[in-house]
Amino acid sequence: MSMRALCLPLLALLLSTGANAPLRAQATAANGSQSPASSAEQQPATVTGIVYLDRNGNGRRDRTEPGLAGVKVSNGRDVVASDAQGRYVLSNDARMTVFVIKPAGYAAPTGANGLPRFWEQIFPKGSPALKYGGIPAGPVPASLDFGLLPAPRPARDAALKMLVFGDPQPKSRTDVDYYDRDIVAPLVGRHDAKLGLSVGDIVSDDLSLYPDMNRVTAKLGVPWLHVAGNHDLDFDAATDEDSLLSFRNVYGPDSYAWEEPQASFIVLDDVVYRPGQKPAYVGGLREEQFEFLRGYLATLPKERRVVIAAHIPFFDPVPGVESFRRADRERLFTLLREHTQVLLISAHTHNQRHYRHGAADGWHGAQPLHEYNVGATCGAFWSGTKDAQGIPDTTMSDGTPNGYAWLTIAADGRYALRYRVARAKDDPAIGLHAPKVLRQGAYPAYGVYANVYMGDTDTRVEYRVDGGEWKPMRRVLQPDPRLLVENIADDAADALRGYDRSPEADISTHLWRGALPTDLAMGEHRVEVRALDRWQGEQRAATTYRLDEAQP
Template identity: 85%
Template sequence: MSKRALCLPFLALLLSAAADAPVRAQAAGAASPPQSDVSSGERKFATVTGIVYLDANRNGRRDRTERGLAGVKVSNGRAVVASDAQGRYVLPAEAPMTVFVIKPPEYATPTGANGLPRFWEQVFPDGSPALKYGGIPAGPVPASLDFGLLPAPRPARDAALKMLVFGDPQPKTRTDVGYYERDIVAPLIGRHDAKLGLSVGDIVSDDLSLYPEMNQVTAKLGVPWLHVAGNHDLDFDAGTDEDSLLSFRNVYGPDTYAWEEPQASFVVLDDVVYRPGEKPAYVGGLREEQFEFLRGYLATLPKDRRLVIAAHMPFFDPVPGVESFRRADRERLFTLLREHTRVLLISAHTHNQRHYRHGADSGWHGAQPLHEYNVGATCGAFWSGVKDAQGIPDTTMSDGTPNGYAWLTIQADGDYALRYQVARAEAAASIGLHAPKVLRQGAYPAYGVYANVFMGEADTRVEYRIDGGEWKPMRRVLQPDPRLLAENIADDAADTLRGYDRSPEADVSTHLWRGALPTDLAVGEHRVDVRAFDRWQGEQTASVTYRLQQAAE
């Protein structure tokens, strides 16, 4: 059977293929599947079959009265098929593999013991290679690998999907897990209206034994939560890229999958290619079976449906001229996406925040630039910096963005809006200001106020005024944020450590603006107002003061 045939989106097409007579027999309920080199005890099989059904009584098993669900997509990470009128599906057995259902918009998935969505089953009859963090244990493959779905409340026709997006939680210790809980999760409990959550990789920082604690904390938010694999989620004792996420998969399921809501379809991609023994040990890219999965899945979607692609490594190269994501893989991906007119890319990894608009220079040839949002990290700069009164590190990122998370709102028609939320701050905290406290009256106006507009882009309009006067444009500058530079200097000057880890060295920010401060005003305090016009949230404001003082020669 050709791989192309296996990727056909609907089982009806799969069953009609003349070359697929053995699969047709199995789909019709044949007792003996074809033989292959894949086995589970005495049983050998070339296909995996099962039923997708409505678990009406929510008991986690298929009862005789519970009906099968037609047209639900199921995958092994390579082939994508759809259940027939009785809810039955047939997939090629490419064990070891993770078989998963693609949650349809009108249904929900059960919740696992860890509080996270359970929409997959492992097909590892002989287990995985022995790994420090366990990998995937051996387990029998049932004759029918069934998936129960739950009815979901039908949203209003114009209902929007609000979701939380966390980049790089990345705790290295249980102390850091505590920061994650107190800084990020606890302030949201009982106070948010999100219906879905997404963590965009680096769920932990190399210590995969922290997964249970992280899941226990995240589950307190009470919504289905999707997880992307990051470079710090790897089994570094694995011998190949294919085996490098076995422990991650044992906890979170497939590393590449899809999930559907009424407002949008989501594709989660593992885009970290592990290269054991090489330097660097990983690079951004995709595997061949991921392209096959994408071809099969994208063929099932309307071209104008909102599509969100989430991956850990950015698809752009943060350092110009350094290929951190394989260009050939990016171009193949963009070719698959080209006819889809409403695509949003979400990435993390950089511990900075920026928007990137892909064009021909990065291999995108769509009618409009392709938007990628590289979300700031919930751990900020790896939980570093001086602790505040609550004992939580400052952890500002190297581009001057405070740690936090994003809100993604997708309307019923697929339009979306993004907002960045600084951890434990008011919703309006979208601009960081830095200005000198005092200047000499009459001095040459060589000193400025700096505005770090956390969601700013190159074309963002940023203005300032002094003492309620006329608004004037600020100039975008590519340089480090002076507030973080001041922290670097304070760390250098300190005789003892100011925190467990120092703040990061300030790096060039892509969203920093400057305005010169006048010195020809009256002695005393002067107010500086700054406003930035966000494409989704509208006018955002912040203010700061400085003083003018006379000085004797």
């Protein structure tokens, strides 16, 4: 069905303005004045408005500013396209967030919090009372208009560079300061990203920290998209439907789409809140999200790059434990099956991993479906000993240092991923652990371990000693010894080494081992490791060990 046909029958509701609402959709009557509905009890069955080109960026439609045709607008369920005059019509359920799907070639206005403002709330009676505010009451305007700004047209072969942050998750303003100094400040004025994405757990249960986090993130100066996580919930909400009202009041829709020339991005809330149950949430999707996906995906060419971002992984990190509802995953994969360029991005685990979905997961596409489970910017919840700058080490339980990812998408949809360790000057891709000294002639039972942060099951990892022949390393599923050393140091200490100690080392999916020779001359020996990264090419790291003579 064409978007023009979709526009006529579908109706949807818009949400009233939430916190930080400088980009307000304008409620304009024919003469340009605001004309809200008279009362919550007399709400119209539909909400209508115009998508227009806000040439002067003043946030309201002036008489000379044209409507934009073919722009998609949604209430999180229905997807309609604006007509030749820019007008759209959606159904009004009086408790929904309406948003424009920013099309490629345009920019969304920026709100007072420095984040893109492409949505409006319509809650004429307001939301249930919640600890962190929920969504306040507001009238339904007679015409809910969305202005888009002109954007420079990129070169035909231009690539999109974007920053991807997993789980910032501060539990206090002290942690917000760590996020600022460890992640954001080193990037300010030194990056060339055009878009940013935080993949859930924007905070750690304390939603009053949103303004502080937004102030910091906005320093990066690019449009920033937010995914809802399990620590972004209103835990005093009575239902899953109401569990993200405070999040939505700040960030807008919990499920939406955003378009750039190189790709379409779909953000999904995949945290299903279950008040009073254990566990209190599970990964999954709601029925209206499937309706939104069905309607939106139908508008996209099958060969266009689609990036789906959600907090909880679509795979089950612990085999046999269903953390994402299998039936929902299979429905999602069925909708995506005919799309030839799909990338999944998730977070939540505070580990880093690549996962390839196949038939066992319900994916039946021509090629395995790649999911990148990005490491957390907060690492292991801002834990561990502090460095000279007073920032915790916060290495994750799989041995990955905290940091962030770069995602680059070419004009033809091909993509490349790169992980950047926070504040690391030499941009390490591999962490090494080896014994400092071994006995010359001892049985070669001790090894060098290489944690290849972006390693996959088919990554080729090799090592050599003293410039000799390169030999393959063996992938092992065990904890990273570097973190085990920290665990032992924490156990042995007679006083706290930090506010929170480092996490217990867990099995890493990207760890390799090579046995160290002991039949060499006494003294120091250099160990080099190289890994072939599918996107960055050869990556290297080096360390040393020493052979000493000993008598029984």
